[in-house]
Amino acid sequence: MIEILDGLKAAFLLVVGFDAELWEISLRSLRVTLSALVIASVIAIPLGTYLAVQRFRYRRFVISMINALMGLPPVVVGLVVYILLSRSGPFGVLNLLFTPTAMIIAQVVIITPVIASIAHQSMRELWAEYHDLLISLNTTKRQRILTLIFDGRRNLLTAALAGFGRAIGEVGAIMIVGGNIDHATRVLTTAIALETGKGDFALALGLGFVLIGIAMIVNLAIHTLSRTEREGRW
Amino acid sequence: MSAAFPLTLQGVHVRRQGRSLLGPLELTLGQKGTTIVVGPNGSGKTTLLRVMHGIERVSRGEVTWARENPAKHAFVFQTPIVLRRSVADNLAYPLTLLGTPKHEVRQAVDYWLLRIGLDAAGNNQATRLSGGERQKLAIARALIRKPDVLFLDEPCSNLDGHATREIEALLQEQAKAGTRLVMATHDMGQARRLATDLVFLLDGKVHQNGPADALFANPGTGSLAAFLRGDIVT
Numbered sequence: 001m002i003e004i005l006d007g008l009k010a011a012f013l014l015v016v017g018f019d020a021e022l023w024e025i026s027l028r029s030l031r032v033t034l035s036a037l038v039i040a041s042v043i044a045i046p047l048g049t050y051l052a053v054q055r056f057r058y059r060r061f062v063i064s065m066i067n068a069l070m071g072l073p074p075v076v077v078g079l080v081v082y083i084l085l086s087r088s089g090p091f092g093v094l095n096l097l098f099t100p101t102a103m104i105i106a107q108v109v110i111i112t113p114v115i116a117s118i119a120h121q122s123m124r125e126l127w128a129e130y131h132d133l134l135i136s137l138n139t140t141k142r143q144r145i146l147t148l149i150f151d152g153r154r155n156l157l158t159a160a161l162a163g164f165g166r167a168i169g170e171v172g173a174i175m176i177v178g179g180n181i182d183h184a185t186r187v188l189t190t191a192i193a194l195e196t197g198k199g200d201f202a203l204a205l206g207l208g209f210v211l212i213g214i215a216m217i218v219n220l221a222i223h224t225l226s227r228t229e230r231e232g233r234w
Numbered sequence: 235m236s237a238a239f240p241l242t243l244q245g246v247h248v249r250r251q252g253r254s255l256l257g258p259l260e261l262t263l264g265q266k267g268t269t270i271v272v273g274p275n276g277s278g279k280t281t282l283l284r285v286m287h288g289i290e291r292v293s294r295g296e297v298t299w300a301r302e303n304p305a306k307h308a309f310v311f312q313t314p315i316v317l318r319r320s321v322a323d324n325l326a327y328p329l330t331l332l333g334t335p336k337h338e339v340r341q342a343v344d345y346w347l348l349r350i351g352l353d354a355a356g357n358n359q360a361t362r363l364s365g366g367e368r369q370k371l372a373i374a375r376a377l378i379r380k381p382d383v384l385f386l387d388e389p390c391s392n393l394d395g396h397a398t399r400e401i402e403a404l405l406q407e408q409a410k411a412g413t414r415l416v417m418a419t420h421d422m423g424q425a426r427r428l429a430t431d432l433v434f435l436l437d438g439k440v441h442q443n444g445p446a447d448a449l450f451a452n453p454g455t456g457s458l459a460a461f462l463r464g465d466i467v468t
Binding site for chain 1: 289315317318328331
């Protein structure tokens, strides 16, 4: 209990003291996670919607695979991305290992199935509701997908936020591909792991509370900016 | 008068999961008027309308329109499907699919909002409308593209007298303006008020069809006579 209070105190001091290192790693955490979120959403939302409206031979198999990939162990993802990006790997020439880009790639791999699966579930329900109308209006496949994405945007936002939650708290994969290098690839989660390893629980907890605070602020900001509760726009 | 008619159904048969839903059926609908399709529950009224509109595939037979490129037709479902958008955006939707210029969309939407008495609710979410308002919205949305033919599947089945009267007035106005109406109903009063032609379905087959006045005056068969009296016909 005392350690938690010490953690809260450390978090308070770090925030009010405008600790430069805290700002640096917090901003890096946000940059990496939001970049991964945008890329994963651009892939996963149309994919989830397409799977809801399109019937094809291996559709069920693809959906099962995406659902299974939701539980992908981050450490394994980190290892595979590490091998692919290492000097002897197929993408070694790009020199991406131990950079924030490598961390973004790993996070995209981890959260794309999460967003695609949740998006598919909600789009499937919306498609069942809209099916007859959209067929009756002779819409093209593209129009159907765009209509579902537009009208289901609140549910899709929830899917994206689930992906954000998974990414911002991720440590295993980004530790492997990022290396937790000070002033280069250190983010909040890897800093917490480091401080815990050093036995500085108060600082680790303080960073943890900052991480929770950032996650909550981003959630609230996205909800507010996307004006999910607004009425019509005519 | 619609140039798309006559609409001819030849040897049409619809089977799903080994069960015959409709047919074998021969039917020709002429160029003018309002055709009312009547019959007991499960007689195939909805399937017939969906086949004619082209949203239900036939297992056998042919549906042929007079014009090579089928008429502009629209469908109003028994349970109105409203998009999760504002009332005005629901009305605008079919036009935006066609790429209609914005000012024309706005003009048409304003006209129809006023015509169906929802001008004060244009910015409200359509999902919050009452059943009658939803159905009026669905009919207006179907009519906004100025279809040659409007199919209606029991549009007043869940509505009170006031809403039914409003919808019937709207349909009569459209019929006078030259829109070909094909409507399923189990309300014999409504059939008498609106029909110029009557199609009586029984067990998925056309039991009788012809001018409504003649069939109401002289049903010809015991089944139709019993149905018109309100007896249970199976």
